[in-house]
Every structure is written in C-alpha cells, then in structure tokens.
Amino acid sequence: MEGQRERGAGPRRWWRYGPPEGHRPRSGRWPWRSTAPLTAFVLLGSDFAAHAQEGERAALDPFARVLLVVACALLLGRRRCPVAVAFGTAATVLIYLGAGHPYGPVLLTVAVACFSAVVAGHRRAAWTAVAVLWAGHVLMAHWQYRWLPPAGDGAAPWGQEAVVATWAVAVVALSEPARTRREQWARERAERARAARRRADEERLRIARELHDVLAHSISVINVQAGVGLALLDTDPEQARTALTTIKAKSTEALGEVRQVLDSLRAPGAAPRALAPGLSGLPELVREAAGAGLTVGVEGEPPPLPSATDLAAFRVVQEALTHVVRHSGSGHARVCLGRDGTVLRLRIDDDGPATGADAGGGGNGLAGMRERAAALGGTIEAGPRPDGGFRVLACLPLAPGDTDTEEDR
Incomplete structure (x- = not known):
C-alpha cells in the first residue's frame, strides 16, 4: 500500500x-x-x-x-x-x-x-x-x-x-x-x-534520539521504583508510597519532555517551551538515579559549553546511568568531568557485575550516544573494564569561538 x-x-x-x-x-x-x-x-x-x-x-x-x-x-x-x-x-x-x-x-x-x-x-x-x-x-x-x-x-x-x-x-x-x-x-x-530531504532525515534522527533518551531513562527509573513499591507494599507501606510518588513525578516529567519534542513537529521553528537540558541539570539526574537505588559520585565541574555539546553531554551521562540501572548489579557509579584543551572528556564507571544478556552495550541507547558524539565530531567508547564493571568514555570537541554557552542560555 x-x-x-x-x-x-x-x-x-x-x-x-x-x-x-x-x-x-x-x-x-x-x-x-x-x-x-x-x-x-x-x-x-x-x-x-x-x-x-x-x-x-x-x-x-x-x-x-x-x-x-x-x-x-x-x-x-x-x-x-x-x-x-x-x-x-x-x-x-x-x-x-x-x-x-x-x-x-x-x-x-x-x-x-x-x-x-x-x-x-x-x-x-x-x-x-x-x-x-x-x-x-x-x-x-x-x-x-x-x-x-x-x-x-x-x-x-x-x-x-x-x-x-x-x-x-x-x-x-x-x-x-x-x-x-x-x-x-x-x-x-x-x-x-x-x-x-537531508534536513528532514537529520531532524527525524534527532527527534528519535531525544525520544529514546527521555523514555529509556524515565521508564528505567519507573520500572525500578515499581519493583520497590511492589516489594514493600505489605511490609513498609510508607516506603512503597514514596516509590509510587517518585513514579508519578517521573512519569509527569517524561510526558512533559515527550510533549515538548512532539511540539517541535507540529510547529517547526517555534521556540521550545523549556530550555534544552544540559550538564547544569546533572544534580537532578543524580537525585533521580538515587531514587532508583543508584548512588552517583560526580568529580569535576562542567565548563561553559556550546548548547549542542551541553545537550549531548547531558544525554550521554543520562544514557550511561540508565545503562547502569538496567544492566548492572552495582549500586554505585562515578561521573568524571574534565576539559582537555578543546575537548570535553566524560567518563562514567560502575563496578558491575553485569546482569542480562544485552549488558554489553549493543542496544539502541549506546548507538544513540555514538551518533550524538559523531554529529559533533567526537567519539564514544563503551565496554567492560579490565577490573570489572563497565565504562563509558566520551570525548566531545568544543566549538572554538562559540559563544552560545550555558550562561547565555
């Protein structure tokens, strides 16, 4: 047809x-x-x-x-x-x-x-x-x-x-x-x-990545909290109530982000309702991971970044933490931020062990991270660490002379 x-x-x-x-x-x-x-x-x-x-x-x-x-x-x-x-x-x-x-x-x-x-x-x-x-x-x-x-x-x-x-x-x-x-x-x-046609294809790919990153992270948190709520429903109703509250808040946030992405399809060129996420939202991301039972330590401060690099860096960290929540048995992860000349270096580590057959990084999430990095001229390396666990290493180049930084946004 x-x-x-x-x-x-x-x-x-x-x-x-x-x-x-x-x-x-x-x-x-x-x-x-x-x-x-x-x-x-x-x-x-x-x-x-x-x-x-x-x-x-x-x-x-x-x-x-x-x-x-x-x-x-x-x-x-x-x-x-x-x-x-x-x-x-x-x-x-x-x-x-x-x-x-x-x-x-x-x-x-x-x-x-x-x-x-x-x-x-x-x-x-x-x-x-x-x-x-x-x-x-x-x-x-x-x-x-x-x-x-x-x-x-x-x-x-x-x-x-x-x-x-x-x-x-x-x-x-x-x-x-x-x-x-x-x-x-x-x-x-x-x-x-x-x-x-090329611009349309690029826009479709961008929207697909945004939807995947938003939904994968939010649904992973909701899935973990739903498991906690079911496990504690009879023995600890108050903790189960907290888990259900987290599910409601996270689902509302996810719906808002999805609506924002879809609005860009209905009204091309219109200003977004909310600012694009960036590394300034990293503390909120850490709190969400903590609600899913994952303790995240952050080392280093994010430097001023161009908007495109800032969004890509945030999505890389978000997807890496989502990967830990879904596929790792570890309750701890570390996010290291650093700037090497004109390159932003991101390293996300967890201690493992891996759980599930697809824990090796073959899913759409890691592929989406690589596409984001490649669009900026950067690279993504993801795989098991020699001493156990899993590591995501991202190198994102900073556009020289780009003044559209975090402060400007």
Missing part, C-alpha cells in the same frame, strides 16, 4: 521539492497563448511575402494556407514531443517551399520548434532537423527546380543558401544559453530537494 501511495503521489511530490535528477517531466499544458499570435503573424506575414514575391514564386492557394496552419498547429506539441515537432515542422516547410510558395515567416515555425527541442535537451535532434531542411532546400533550389513550380524558375543563388544556413545556425546557437540556464535551474532545484 505504501508503494502504491508513493506511485500515485509521485508527480506531486516531485514538484514539492523539484523533479528527480535526470527526469524531464512532460508539461500538461498546451502553449496556446504563444502559438495563437505566432499563427496570426505567420498567416498575415505570408500574405505580405506573397505580394512582395509576386511573379517570382507561386501564389498562396488553399493548399499553401493549409500547410501554414499545419506548421503552426504542430507547435502546440513542442513541449510534449519536441523531437517530433522539430522534424514535423521541417517536413511541412519543405513541402511548402517545394510547391513554389513564397519565402517568409513560415521559416519561423522551424526556428521555434528547434529552439524548444534544444531547450528540452534534444540538441542533436534539433541540429538534424535544421540540416534536413537546409539540405532539402538546396536539393530543390539547385537540382529539382526544373520540375517544381513555379514554371520557368531558375536555380537559386548560392549566396541565398549561405544566408539560410547562417540563419539556421544562429537560431540553434541562440537556444543553447536558454538550455544551459534551464539545466542549471534543474540542478539547483534538485540540490534544494536533496538538502530538504
């Missing part, structure tokens, strides 16, 4: 971001507005040309006028079938000239058709149509004129052929800048489409 919806919405999606690279969509509109005045000009101009060439060329009869209308009518399809229109107008004009009718604006139909073919990217077809027209005219004007009307006509001067050839080359050459400009617009449109 999804594939069918994509196929059905294909053209509409193309023009939202631009057509796919290399695709040349066919226009659904007929160019009436430009073709109608051109037809009037060709018909009226041919009458004037017939009077000017009276005695030299055959008069305009009904057959000639039909050919003029046909040549102009073919131009209505120049956007849909530019190659066929280019050759069709060239053939019609050859028949018109072969019947001895006067030179004039009829040649303009071939010029417009070939111009459209070049702009549409069919350069070789346009040049071929012009070459066929010129070669056919040379053949009629210099070898077959004895058997063609008007009677008693002589061979055309070669200088005239040079003028016709120059005119044809000029028409096709002038269409090249238009073709180049159109292709440049198509490339720019495709690049904007790719950039828009």
Whole structure:
C-alpha cells in the first residue's frame, strides 16, 4: 500500500521539492497563448511575402494556407514531443517551399520548434532537423527546380543558401544559453530537494534520539521504583508510597519532555517551551538515579559549553546511568568531568557485575550516544573494564569561538 501511495503521489511530490535528477517531466499544458499570435503573424506575414514575391514564386492557394496552419498547429506539441515537432515542422516547410510558395515567416515555425527541442535537451535532434531542411532546400533550389513550380524558375543563388544556413545556425546557437540556464535551474532545484530531504532525515534522527533518551531513562527509573513499591507494599507501606510518588513525578516529567519534542513537529521553528537540558541539570539526574537505588559520585565541574555539546553531554551521562540501572548489579557509579584543551572528556564507571544478556552495550541507547558524539565530531567508547564493571568514555570537541554557552542560555 505504501508503494502504491508513493506511485500515485509521485508527480506531486516531485514538484514539492523539484523533479528527480535526470527526469524531464512532460508539461500538461498546451502553449496556446504563444502559438495563437505566432499563427496570426505567420498567416498575415505570408500574405505580405506573397505580394512582395509576386511573379517570382507561386501564389498562396488553399493548399499553401493549409500547410501554414499545419506548421503552426504542430507547435502546440513542442513541449510534449519536441523531437517530433522539430522534424514535423521541417517536413511541412519543405513541402511548402517545394510547391513554389513564397519565402517568409513560415521559416519561423522551424526556428521555434528547434529552439524548444534544444531547450528540452534534444540538441542533436534539433541540429538534424535544421540540416534536413537546409539540405532539402538546396536539393530543390539547385537540382529539382526544373520540375517544381513555379514554371520557368531558375536555380537559386548560392549566396541565398549561405544566408539560410547562417540563419539556421544562429537560431540553434541562440537556444543553447536558454538550455544551459534551464539545466542549471534543474540542478539547483534538485540540490534544494536533496538538502530538504537531508534536513528532514537529520531532524527525524534527532527527534528519535531525544525520544529514546527521555523514555529509556524515565521508564528505567519507573520500572525500578515499581519493583520497590511492589516489594514493600505489605511490609513498609510508607516506603512503597514514596516509590509510587517518585513514579508519578517521573512519569509527569517524561510526558512533559515527550510533549515538548512532539511540539517541535507540529510547529517547526517555534521556540521550545523549556530550555534544552544540559550538564547544569546533572544534580537532578543524580537525585533521580538515587531514587532508583543508584548512588552517583560526580568529580569535576562542567565548563561553559556550546548548547549542542551541553545537550549531548547531558544525554550521554543520562544514557550511561540508565545503562547502569538496567544492566548492572552495582549500586554505585562515578561521573568524571574534565576539559582537555578543546575537548570535553566524560567518563562514567560502575563496578558491575553485569546482569542480562544485552549488558554489553549493543542496544539502541549506546548507538544513540555514538551518533550524538559523531554529529559533533567526537567519539564514544563503551565496554567492560579490565577490573570489572563497565565504562563509558566520551570525548566531545568544543566549538572554538562559540559563544552560545550555558550562561547565555
């Protein structure tokens, strides 16, 4: 069903971001507005040309006028079938000239058709149509004129052929800048489409990471507190009440953070309701971990950080502590903060032992931490320690000259 919806919405999606690279969509509109005045000009101009060439060329009869209308009518399809229109107008004009009718604006139909073919990217077809027209005219004007009307006509001067050839080359050459400009617009449109899709993908990934970090941490705390409450419900109701209070507070906080993330989807570009979390919220994170039965020691003070680095550092610590709560049998963890030049170093240790088959760091949480670090040009190392337990080591580069620090926020 999804594939069918994509196929059905294909053209509409193309023009939202631009057509796919290399695709040349066919226009659904007929160019009436430009073709109608051109037809009037060709018909009226041919009458004037017939009077000017009276005695030299055959008069305009009904057959000639039909050919003029046909040549102009073919131009209505120049956007849909530019190659066929280019050759069709060239053939019609050859028949018109072969019947001895006067030179004039009829040649303009071939010029417009070939111009459209070049702009549409069919350069070789346009040049071929012009070459066929010129070669056919040379053949009629210099070898077959004895058997063609008007009677008693002589061979055309070669200088005239040079003028016709120059005119044809000029028409096709002038269409090249238009073709180049159109292709440049198509490339720019495709690049904007790719950039828009790339930004959308990055935004989806960012939201997915935020939701995972918020929900994983909150649900882990709720799960631990629910276990404590169930265990103490009969023996220590007061402690069970405290656990239930913690569950309620944590679930309310999680719902608020989830709502904030989802609001960014409903109103792109709108200011968030609350400040983005950072290492200034580390004491609150330690208190939440303590409510889940984990004692956390913090060493070092967080330096002023750019907002993106501050958020990533907070999420790394949050996910690492969540990992300890869910997968470690230890009741103690240490968070060490330090700055090494332009690099923020975070180390989160626990004494283990690991519990559960997925305690080795293969879940989505650690993968999300690595993605956050990689987005800033940093690294994440996570794995068992030689002396037991588990360690997460993060190195996050600080953007030099970035003044959007914690104090600014």
